[in-house]
Amino acid sequence: MFVIKNKIHNCVIIGSGPSGYSAAIYSARSDLNPVICLGPLPGGQLTNTTNIDNYLGFPKGIDGNIFMENCRKQIERFNIHVLTYSVNRIDFSNKIGGIHRIFFEDEKLHLDSRGIIIATGSTPNCLGIDKEKKFIGFGISFCATCDGFFYKGKNVAVVGGGDTALEEASYLSKICKTVLILVRKNYFKASKILQYRIKKRKNIKVIFDSVIKKILGENSLEGIKILDKKEKKDYVISINGLFIAIGHNPNTKILKNQIKLDKKGYIVVSKKRTNTSKPGVFAAGDVMDPYYRQAITSAGTGCMAALDLDKYLSSLNN
Template sequence: MNNKIHNCIIIGSGPAGYSASIYAARYGLDPIIILGDLPGGQLTNTNYVDNYLGFPHGIDGNQFMDNCRKQAERFNVEILNESVYEVDLCNYIGGIHKIFFGKKKNNLLMSKGVIIATGSTPKCLGIKKERQLLGAGISFCATCDGFFHKGKDIAIVGGGDTALEDAHYLSRICKKVYLLVRKNYFRASKILQNNIIDNDNINVLFQSTISEIIGDNVLKAIKIFNHNTKKYQLKLISGLFIAIGHHPNTNIFKNKLNLNDKGFIIVKNGTTNTNIPGVFAAGDVQDPNYKQAITSAGSGCMAALDLEKYLYSL
């Protein structure tokens, strides 16, 4: 790479990254997007996206992300199939940020503006067949995939806000919801706990964990171990939703940007501005709450607009 100073470097290639790249390109910022370790982000692990606006019949996750890439290419976005391993962020207005990337670790890009869209990674149970049946009955997103299990029995793992919110939502469309909580208490807010306790369609199993996932090409059942009674029970289910949290992909930004106690990038309310001038964050990497493709794409648009405004002010 030469010593050219760019206007816009985007790190990450999910809906947030591609959305940011398209808007930045249309503003004439000549963006470069660095795809990262998982080009296309989490949606490439989703068989079917059924709740993204504009696709009345739904769309395959990989096809959706391929469409995003093609749209970015139509606007001449430069796409690098590489990963960033280090950043040197300049802490003053008009400063030049350095992005180090590549397997040989000798490539450098310099830019006035950086958009971080590295996403987050769902926490896994670490059980055999968990990854194998992802998208074939196992999911990390109730609002994405819950509809496919309408009128069927499902299970959710988790005891925090997300798990209880998922259970409440799925109880309205599924026949029976089993909520597996590892401890003997919830970690969720009191109002969510009350919603679960008052819901006859939700069967809470405290001190319970999954010992086995059953099914070859599609999920068929789970074997549950109760740590209090020391007994096993089998539940025939069509869907298993894992809601034990996410890891934001922010390792390379530790001690470089302000992060919250869970590692998500902190942005100024109503914007995508980080604490470093010229550096913006979009998508799941700064969103511990919604974690939806459409909200990620929206924040990618915001990041590009915020960056254009920043560059115009220089």
């Protein structure tokens, strides 16, 4: 491979998705000749989304797979070097202007670069039950802001007892007929202000000590069977949508003890910038954003990371 042999690159992007592809386009337009490593899931989480309805510029919405394929075609127009390898580990330089080395599954293959943009995203936690992944986009979602619109006036359920779950339920209560919150424990982990907000919503019902045992439906979600641990009984509930809000895990396993991460494992970046704790290393998208996790915000931080990297490289030549 030409990109691995005795060459020092200016920009290597790890991860695809909106942040990685956006970073690739902006860095290419800055003549940084970027290399992008697509990773194990080219296109990221959006490839599991049947319809994106809230991304600017698509008045009729767009299928997630088609959207990401369009992004892939767009970076190809800029002659960006695309690698299908997954990154295994990185040796970061601690010096300004230093060279970072990226290793792949085959340790004999590596890239050297002055700049790196990490856009590896995050992975939602799953319940681990049958049909859960099969029905993603067909009644099951991990994002109310993304998919709540499709359940306007319908009955939905949210799984989880933390801040994310209650925020999802609060959002859905404004557009859905009823919202059922299923909490495994007998109490909320969420902040008091969110609990107070939930109690004020008349169309929200909470069931504590509850566990989903089965997802019902043939080709799409029709309902769920839950176990009420307190009453020791099973119940079947008909719902149109199930929102799983039991947390996300940032894809930073290869970065542990290498770069500054917060308590949840997200990359720590400078305020209003994308700079990480390592010189020449920047982060974009869900891997550094535990709050918004939207395609459009990820694309925006991808742009920011590319501009920040370009400015960093320019400073080395002054």
